[in-house]
Amino acid sequence: MSQDHDLLSLATTFLVLSLFAVGGALSALPEMHRIAVEAQHWMTNSEFADMVAIAQLSPGPNVLVVTLIGYHVAGVLGALVATLSMVGPSATLAFIVSRTIDRSSDAEWPRLLQNALVPVSIGLMAASAMILGLSPGQSWLAVVLMIAAAALSFSSKVNPMLLMLAGAVLGFAGLI
Amino acid sequence: MSSESVASTTAPSAPPGAVGLFIAFAKMSLMGFGGVMVWARRAIVEQHRWLTAEEFNDTFALCHFLPGPNIVNLSVVFGARLGGLPGAIASFLGLLLPPVIIVTVLGVLYTQYGQFERLQHALTGVVAVTAGLFLGTVVKMMQPLWKQRSIVGFAFLGAVFVAVGIFRLPLPPVLLVAVPLSVAVTWLLRRRGA
Numbered sequence: 001m002s003q004d005h006d007l008l009s010l011a012t013t014f015l016v017l018s019l020f021a022v023g024g025a026l027s028a029l030p031e032m033h034r035i036a037v038e039a040q041h042w043m044t045n046s047e048f049a050d051m052v053a054i055a056q057l058s059p060g061p062n063v064l065v066v067t068l069i070g071y072h073v074a075g076v077l078g079a080l081v082a083t084l085s086m087v088g089p090s091a092t093l094a095f096i097v098s099r100t101i102d103r104s105s106d107a108e109w110p111r112l113l114q115n116a117l118v119p120v121s122i123g124l125m126a127a128s129a130m131i132l133g134l135s136p137g138q139s140w141l142a143v144v145l146m147i148a149a150a151a152l153s154f155s156s157k158v159n160p161m162l163l164m165l166a167g168a169v170l171g172f173a174g175l176i
Numbered sequence: 177m178s179s180e181s182v183a184s185t186t187a188p189s190a191p192p193g194a195v196g197l198f199i200a201f202a203k204m205s206l207m208g209f210g211g212v213m214v215w216a217r218r219a220i221v222e223q224h225r226w227l228t229a230e231e232f233n234d235t236f237a238l239c240h241f242l243p244g245p246n247i248v249n250l251s252v253v254f255g256a257r258l259g260g261l262p263g264a265i266a267s268f269l270g271l272l273l274p275p276v277i278i279v280t281v282l283g284v285l286y287t288q289y290g291q292f293e294r295l296q297h298a299l300t301g302v303v304a305v306t307a308g309l310f311l312g313t314v315v316k317m318m319q320p321l322w323k324q325r326s327i328v329g330f331a332f333l334g335a336v337f338v339a340v341g342i343f344r345l346p347l348p349p350v351l352l353v354a355v356p357l358s359v360a361v362t363w364l365l366r367r368r369g370a
Contacts, residue, residue, distance in 0.1 A: 059278065060205045090249060116362040118321070119329040119333040120358055135307075149309055171297040176301045
């Protein structure tokens with residue numbers, strides 16, 4: 001009964017979010033956080049942050065943080081339901097649109113829509129960065145690490161994976 | 177860089193079947209630590225030459241303004257283009273099935289061992305770096321707006337950040353207001369500029 005209820009709320013949550021994830025999966029993180037931590041109380045703030053980090057560390061699309069959320073809420077079935085709900089509607093829409101307009105035409109509206117969406121998705125990304133940056137357990141050394149990672153990723157072509165591993169090692173050594 | 181310009185001038189190679197698409201996307205996905213798009217471009221344009229660089233950019237642009245994860249959209253649009261519905265499904269499953277299994281295993285491990293103090297500290301370090309990487313991406317994405325002195329762009333960026341990040345409003349209503357408004361303003365500005 002409660003399992004069914006959890007699966008249903010996972011499905012409805014991510015079916016809706018799938019069509020509102022403008023500018024990619026990371027733009028949808030603030031809404032995932034709002035639902036999973038604040039509205040449904042599926043997990044704590046720091047568990048959410050851990051899952052985002054694990055999804056970044058593992059291969060595959062970053063959207064798979066929803067697989068971890070689904071597993072946490074309702075086991076393997078929850079992982080499947082959350083993943084399919086998050087990617088199903090948008091993938092179906094992408095298929096239909098690509099069949100309808102097929103080849104890129106000279107129409108002006110796709111560029112217009114894209115330009116209009118850019119500031120919106122940057123605002124959402126900024127909110128994602130803030131939510132992660134403010135997650136608990138962050139000492140002042142963690143803040144230094146965060147700023148260093150931001151500066152390095154902005155100014156050089158260093159592999160993000162190396163930075164994440166460095167963060168893991170520093171944390172494991174008890175420095176953070 | 178040079179291999180890309182070579183790829184864009186040579187004829188595309190024979191289209192792969194459903195199995196070929198599944199394997200190609202599974203490979204890209206499993207190599208894609210911290211994002212798959214770079215590997216997708218490398219595999220589709222440079223390695224297999226299924227699309228020219230321009231065709232890839234067109235496909236990417238379409239996938240970027242559609243909702244949902246860009247790379248998942250790309251797998252479907254690209255798969256459909258080369259192999260119809262079976263091609264779309266094969267690419268989609270190739271992209272998602274292997275990493276979903278891996279991530280689920282990581283979820284099991286996290287549930288079992290996530291409370292260990294050392295592991296918790298290590299994850300805290302990764303969280304700090306990830307937040308920093310997001311911040312770096314935000315600053316990078318802001319640069320074009322900054323160069324254009326786009327006051328309107330920054331106004332929308334700030335309004336969405338405050339609504340979703342500070343006031344924690346639900347995303348759907350925020351977007352249902354912000355997106356049409358942003359489209360209208362962008363359109364008006366363009367008409368006045370033209």
